[in-house]
Amino acid sequence: MQYSIQEIGTILGVPVNKEGSDKISILLTDSRKLALPAETLFFALETKNNDAHIFIGELYEKGVRNFVVSKTFPEWADFGDANFLKVKNSLSALQKIAAYHRKRFNIPVIGITGSNGKTIVKEWLYQILEKDYNIVRSPRSYNSQIGVPLSVWQLDDDSQLGIFEAGISQPEEMGKLEPVIRPTIGVLTKIGEAHQENFVSLQQKIMEKLELFVNCDVFIFDEDNHLVAECVDQMVLSQKTFTWSRKSRDAHLYISAVKKKGEKTVINYSFLDFDDSFTIPFTDEASIENAISCLAVALYLHISPTGISSRMAILEPVAMRLDVRKGKENCIIINDTYNSDINSIKIALDFQQQRKVDRHLKKTLILSDILQAGIPPGSLYKKVAGMIEQSGVERVIGIGRDITTHQDLFSTPEKSFYLTTDQFISSGEWKNFDHELILLKGARRYHFEQIGALIEERIHETLLEVDLDAVVHNFNFYKSRLLSDIKLVCMVKANGYGAGAVEIAKTLQYHRCDYLAVAVAEEGIQLRKEGISLPLIVLNPEVNGFEELFNADLEPEVYNFRILEAFIKESERRGITDYPIHLKIDTGMHRLGFLPEQIPDMLSVLKKQKGLKVISVFSHLSASESWHFDDFTHRQMEIFRKAAEEIEQAFNYPVYKHILNSAGMERFSDTKWDMTRLGIGLYGISASGLPGLKNVCTLKTTILQIKHISSNETIGYGRKEKLERDARIATIRFGYADGLDRQFGNRKGKVLINGQYAPIVGNVCMDLCMVDVTGIKAEEGDTVILFGENLSVIELAESIGTIPYEILTSVSPRVKRIYIKE
Numbered sequence: 001m002q003y004s005i006q007e008i009g010t011i012l013g014v015p016v017n018k019e020g021s022d023k024i025s026i027l028l029t030d031s032r033k034l035a036l037p038a039e040t041l042f043f044a045l046e047t048k049n050n051d052a053h054i055f056i057g058e059l060y061e062k063g064v065r066n067f068v069v070s071k072t073f074p075e076w077a078d079f080g081d082a083n084f085l086k087v088k089n090s091l092s093a094l095q096k097i098a099a100y101h102r103k104r105f106n107i108p109v110i111g112i113t114g115s116n117g118k119t120i121v122k123e124w125l126y127q128i129l130e131k132d133y134n135i136v137r138s139p140r141s142y143n144s145q146i147g148v149p150l151s152v153w154q155l156d157d158d159s160q161l162g163i164f165e166a167g168i169s170q171p172e173e174m175g176k177l178e179p180v181i182r183p184t185i186g187v188l189t190k191i192g193e194a195h196q197e198n199f200v201s202l203q204q205k206i207m208e209k210l211e212l213f214v215n216c217d218v219f220i221f222d223e224d225n226h227l228v229a230e231c232v233d234q235m236v237l238s239q240k241t242f243t244w245s246r247k248s249r250d251a252h253l254y255i256s257a258v259k260k261k262g263e264k265t266v267i268n269y270s271f272l273d274f275d276d277s278f279t280i281p282f283t284d285e286a287s288i289e290n291a292i293s294c295l296a297v298a299l300y301l302h303i304s305p306t307g308i309s310s311r312m313a314i315l316e317p318v319a320m321r322l323d324v325r326k327g328k329e330n331c332i333i334i335n336d337t338y339n340s341d342i343n344s345i346k347i348a349l350d351f352q353q354q355r356k357v358d359r360h361l362k363k364t365l366i367l368s369d370i371l372q373a374g375i376p377p378g379s380l381y382k383k384v385a386g387m388i389e390q391s392g393v394e395r396v397i398g399i400g401r402d403i404t405t406h407q408d409l410f411s412t413p414e415k416s417f418y419l420t421t422d423q424f425i426s427s428g429e430w431k432n433f434d435h436e437l438i439l440l441k442g443a444r445r446y447h448f449e450q451i452g453a454l455i456e457e458r459i460h461e462t463l464l465e466v467d468l469d470a471v472v473h474n475f476n477f478y479k480s481r482l483l484s485d486i487k488l489v490c491m492v493k494a495n496g497y498g499a500g501a502v503e504i505a506k507t508l509q510y511h512r513c514d515y516l517a518v519a520v521a522e523e524g525i526q527l528r529k530e531g532i533s534l535p536l537i538v539l540n541p542e543v544n545g546f547e548e549l550f551n552a553d554l555e556p557e558v559y560n561f562r563i564l565e566a567f568i569k570e571s572e573r574r575g576i577t578d579y580p581i582h583l584k585i586d587t588g589m590h591r592l593g594f595l596p597e598q599i600p601d602m603l604s605v606l607k608k609q610k611g612l613k614v615i616s617v618f619s620h621l622s623a624s625e626s627w628h629f630d631d632f633t634h635r636q637m638e639i640f641r642k643a644a645e646e647i648e649q650a651f652n653y654p655v656y657k658h659i660l661n662s663a664g665m666e667r668f669s670d671t672k673w674d675m676t677r678l679g680i681g682l683y684g685i686s687a688s689g690l691p692g693l694k695n696v697c698t699l700k701t702t703i704l705q706i707k708h709i710s711s712n713e714t715i716g717y718g719r720k721e722k723l724e725r726d727a728r729i730a731t732i733r734f735g736y737a738d739g740l741d742r743q744f745g746n747r748k749g750k751v752l753i754n755g756q757y758a759p760i761v762g763n764v765c766m767d768l769c770m771v772d773v774t775g776i777k778a779e780e781g782d783t784v785i786l787f788g789e790n791l792s793v794i795e796l797a798e799s800i801g802t803i804p805y806e807i808l809t810s811v812s813p814r815v816k817r818i819y820i821k822e
């Protein structure tokens with residue numbers, strides 16, 4: 001749908017400076033996702049971390065002419081043919097336009113909030129209702145202050161039902177989303193502790209969430225949650241409530257029985273004057289609860305009980321994430337099994353673009369028929385082909401009847417089409433993939449996992465799963481604690497604390513981190529080869545590695561006279577001037593660095609040369625995490641401040657100063673520096689116990705064998721462990737060669753199997769170890785978690801007297817890393 005720019009000016013109540021007939025169809029908040037410049041209205045959002053006004057020049061160059069801004073800059077005077085709509089707050093303006101757009105539609109709109117299950121309930125409602133309505137819904141989990149308006153903006157004249165989710169992490173956010181969604185049907189999913197840190201109590205968080213429902217016709221919730229029921233009582237809600245319960249027959253919808261049978265669950269219910277039942281192909285509690293929420297909505301919308309039971313029976317799991325895996329023949333495979341609709345294709349293509357920093361990889365897309373009701377196939381595939389062309393995909397493989405019928409619409413350099421997945425597999429075309437970045441995007445019924453299995457590198461069942469969304473969350477978490485102009489150096493040394501430096505660096509580069517740091521030149525060179533162009537500091541450079549260091553534009557830490565003089569010589573030999581270096585001062589750690597008393601001599605050496613330029617001066621704290629040593633830490637900072645001033649005064653340009661690491665940022669965020677260095681916190685571990693970080697790494701393996709062993713038998717090498725009772729012992733595929741410290745043996749350590757802890761028994765072997773699964777639900781082939789969300793690296797480290805850093809970096813390179821992203 002389009003709005004004229006004049007109309008938008010009127011909605012926002014601001015003048016439009018240029019006459020003209022520009023039609024706006026795209027609201028853009030992320031300059032990297034520019035698609036059709038002429039129809040784009042860019043919102044220059046300002047957050048604590050970023051100010052998007054800086055991208056306006058670049059967008060103007062690319063043809064964008066309409067901008068919503070909250071300030072103006074003199075250099076825009078040249079952009080005479082552009083419109084600048086000046087508002088107080090660009091985000092509020094975005095929400096206002098979406099709210100205006102929403103008002104034009106007199107259709108049912110389902111608004112979903114809660115702590116868990118929002119996206120699943122939304123997707124399942126879509127699966128249940130798509131036959132009856134032409135539905136617009138939030139793509140993936142676009143439920144933020146920005147995601148919600150962008151979701152609602154998709155409503156158009158064909159829409160018959162909207163399903164939107166809203167997520168909040170702070171007080172007062174829901175009040176802003178309510179007019180944008182303006183739900184007629186409200187659904188509250190499970191309430192838990194997620195995003196609790198900004199609320200004083202669970203009650204406050206619930207009350208806040210309920211704000212979404214103040215104007216609904218009906219509000220659906222689980223009345224067995226007493227806290228929710230109490231909050232509902234306190235709210236002045238104008239609408240009807242529709243409650244469900246597993247305990248009380250007085251609820252509108254009474255769930256009379258829930259029986260698990262093998263892989264399925266049968267749910268019996270009473271509603272009005274009838275009893276019925278249906279089956280879902282899941283057995284976990286969360287799925288049962290989510291299915292009941294969907295049932296309530298379906299009943300409210302008068303879907304017949306037979307319709308409900310036939311659709312519930314084929315509910316599909318919702319793949320929430322994209323994952324990135326290594327393929328054969330130097331390919332990288334992005335696997336996205338999320339429902340194949342047009343929005344999710346756009347998101348996946350953006351993600352592919354983001355990963356394509358390495359120029360040698362060809363962009364390939366394997367795409368199935370798109371299952372999207374409501375748009376005639378001709379215009380649907382035209383749109384998709386346009387999107388693909390814009391995103392620069394070089395090779396398209398289409399699988400399915402519809403896409404094959406419309407193959408002429410695709411204009412990529414290479415293309416081929418198959419009616420079925422089997423046909424593609426037997427064609428053998430997949431055997432010639434080579435150096436490609438392959439996006440696999442198929443609706444579930446096309447079983448693209450079969451293609452994945454052929455082109456992925458052999459999968460070991462031992463994996464380190466790295467959550468890239470959590471990395472971004474943690475990055476922003478620290479960024480938001482800093483004053484806005486402080487630069488962040490992210491540590492990707494030691495292969496990104498074990499998580500894999502390349503993918504972490506790509507993610508940080510995309511999210512506009514300022515600087516990266518590695519320990520040795522080889523690490524930096526590898527990152528350069530993979531397309532990382534951010535400035536990179538090498539912390540422990542060696543005189544031997546100079547050649548490569550200069551060639552790869554790596555910026556050395558200079559910590560003594562030997563290195564300093566060698567660098568000066570090399571820069572002079574190469575005829576370079578102003579090569580960037582970072583000076584390290586030893587303020588008490590006594591590892592690397594110039595001592596304060598060496599500074600005058602160092603400065604006189606530096607002043608006599610032109611080859612090097614000091615970009616920053618820094619020092620490292622020895623005990624920033626420990627309040628025991630706060631006096632010492634303050635003394636280190638004082639020594640550093642003096643040293644840095646002395647150095648800065650010697651030059652006629654500003655020099656960045658930095659001393660804080662992760663724990664330093666957590667505990668001394670009030671001290672002012674120009675840069676900080678984020679390490680372990682990025683990987684989800686707070687040395688000072690600060691809440692709010694997300695777990696990044698999960699180490700997983702599988703059970704190879706389970707057997708019953710009698711009391712008095714011994715387990716493993718050296719007969720260290722003698723069983724005191726009969727036990728069920730599982731052997732798992734992980735040993736000290738994979739990075740499991742031998743100290744975890746003999747019940748010092750534990751693993752997590754199906755949500756329960758199992759102690760490690762006997763000595764840890766090289767490639768295997770044994771765990772006691774007596775009384776625990778465990779089968780051969782089950783997944784075993786060695787660390788992750790509910791088995792924290794911090795706790796593990798403490799149990800054997802080491803630090804989280806060692807546990808993370810000890811995971812052997814032979815353990816495959818996979819990267820996931822929502």
Ligand SMILES: *Cc1c(COP(=O)(O)O)cnc(C)c1O
Nearest residue numbers: 491620661662663677678679680
């Ligand atoms: C590793 C390192 C850091 C990061 O430390 P964390 O405790 O992981 O935040 C910062 N500065 C230097 C010099 C380092 O070597």
